[in-house]
Amino acid sequence: MTAPRDMSFDDYMVQTMKDPAQAAAYIEAVIDLEDPAALLVALRHVAKAHGMAEVARRADVGDKTLFKALSATGNPTLATVHKVLAAVGLRLSVEPLRVA
Template identity: 70%
Template sequence: MNAPRNVSYQGYLLESLKDPAEAAAYVEAALELDDPAALLLALRQVAKAHGMAEVARRADVGEKTLFRTLSENGNPTIATLHKVLHAVGLRLSITPEHA
């Protein structure tokens, strides 16, 4: 990701996270940190890129629930995580830890 100098990092990040491949790589990198807070931050950024209200609508969860779920202290269920990922065009998959 090389942001033009006249664009803020946050703006550039949110724009790039609209691309499903970029969003998937971003969330994957957060997962590799093995830190739940980093994963929630990554998911929050991806949801912001797609518009939190729109993600909440597509995921069939309330906006307050979405904000709370993806907050620093959030603890989403697998069902909610699946809904949010689906709402932004991603899906959960499992791979062997050591290939």
């Protein structure tokens, strides 16, 4: 992902994360890092792109609950992650590990 020079990184992320394919690829890449803090950042980027209040409404969670769950110190439940992903048009999936 290369942001145009006249656009801030945050603006670029908001624009890019509105595309479900881009958002899915981003979250999948972050999951591969096996870093829970990075996953929270990625979920927050995607939620911000769709509007945090709108995501909270679609996910049927309170605004404050969503902000807290996706904050740097957040610890969202699997149910909350599932609801947030569904609210932005994504879902969790499982696949076999790639063994080298």
